[in-house]
Amino acid sequence: DGEEEARLSAQGVLLGWPGSYGLVCDIGGASMELAEIAGGHVGRRVTSPLGPLKLRSVPGGKKGRKAHIKAVLEDLAATMGPQKNRLFLVGGSWRAIARIDMERRGYPLHVLHEYRMSAKSISATIDYIEASDPVELRNRCGVSAARMDLVPLACEVLKAVVKTFQPRDIAVSSYGIREGMLYEQMPQSLRDRDPLIESCYFAEAKDARIPGFGKQLYEFILPLFKSAPLERKRLIQAACLLHDVSWRAHPDYRAEVCFDNATRANLGGLKHSERVFLGLALLHRYSNKREGTRFEPMFKLLDEAAIHQAEVLGKAMRFGAMLWLQKNAPMGAMRWFPKKKLLELHLTEAASPLFGEVAQARFQSLAASLGAQTDVRIKG
Known part of the structure; x- marks a missing residue:
């Protein structure tokens, strides 16, 4: 049942993006489904014979396929109505096109989930595919031969879908029917939770030395x-939950492992820029330096203010992690006065012995990143 597939695929998107809205477009070999989502619910949905395998049998060559695709999409648009919000792309052919788009752009983060494209970018990539040798291109992009055979036909469909619905932006979803079936079994209270924070709580409980x-x-x-x-x-909370989950890695590589885990893990509810922010903060949890790492090309996904904030967050975690006493024991408190450029540290008497030479150096490093003077007070 095509409409049921559309519903499940849309629910899969909602699992990764709770509260998202827009049009889900799921392409398979023999069909293409559309479903609208808004407010955590799936609305209108339709199915069509616009899968690449089906298009092979359309008579008239490329011109005949173009007319066929246009006619089918006009019918779909009449049923679905205006859909100018986000277009979510689900399916292997869409992911292959997105992977080629990354290659064309020299995009530094090779994670397909939540990868964003524009109509202009898709048009340029379709031209790039047409001008490239398919064998050389698929080898460079890691696309299978069977999938690459379908990409030109999928490009014809995607170009027409974008032209018909004119979405404001386009996002790739790795979540689809399987995740939609899982979503089906979840009570509403679970559906409403933040997938990022829940994943981080799970990782902390499983891997951190001090869960909680x-x-x-x-x-x-x-x-x-x-x-x-x-x-x-929300990202700061996620970073704190993940700050210790990579402690088993060798100290020489721990910062890199943290960055890799954050940027490449199967986490929902994260834009690519947010992945890099989270990874950079966790890198600074274990290292004061970020220059000279193999991750530098990814930093361009952040502006300078975000890079600086990630550094401050990482150094704050690096310092705060040294002040653990026991569960729920008060560590003390920090107070930040940005106008005065003053960073105060109020330590409990129980925590003061932990404020040794290394902790003091880490606190001063944090203050230096803030451009702040410091004032340390110990409560008696």
Whole structure:
């Protein structure tokens, strides 16, 4: 049942993007489904014979296929109505096109989930595919021969879909029917949870030396980010939950492992720029330096302000991690006065013995990144 496939595929998208809205377009070998999503629910949905395998049998060559695709999409658009929000692409042929788009652009982060494209970029990539040797291109992009055979036909469909619906932006989803079946079994209370934060809680419980400390660390460093928007505080919370999950890695490579885990892990609810922010913060959890790493090309996905904030976050975690006493024991508090450029540290008497030479150096490194003077107070 094509409409049922459309519903399940759309639910898969909702699993990765709770509360998202737009048009889900799932392409298979023999069909293409559309479903609208809004407010956590799946709305209208349709199925069509626009799969690449089916298009092979359309008479009239490329001209005949173009007319056929246009006619089918006109019928689909009449049923679905205006759909000018985000277009979510689900399916192997779409992912292959996205992978080639990355290659054409020299895009540094090879994660397909949440990869964004524009109509202009898709048009340029279709031209790039037509001008390239298919064998050489698939080898360079890691696309199978069977999939590459379908890409030119999928390009014809995608070009027409974008022209018909004119979405404001286009995102690739690695979540589809399988994830939609999982979503089907979830109560609403579980569906409403943040997939990123839930994944981080799970990782902390499974891999951290001190499960539960991430919450305490988050509360300790949050005063540094009082004016940050909720979207950024969400990433700060995620970083704190993940700050210790890579402790088993060799110390010489721990910073790199942290960055890799954050940027390439199967995490939902993360834009690519947010992946890099999270990875950079965790890199600075273990290293003061980021220059000279193999990750530098990815930093261009962030602006300078975000790079600086990730550095401050990482150094704050690096310092705060040294002040753990025991579960729920008060560490003390930090107070940040940005106008005065003053960073205060209020330590409990129990935590003061932990503020040794290394901890002091880490605190001063944090202050240096903030351009701040420091004031350390120990409560008696």
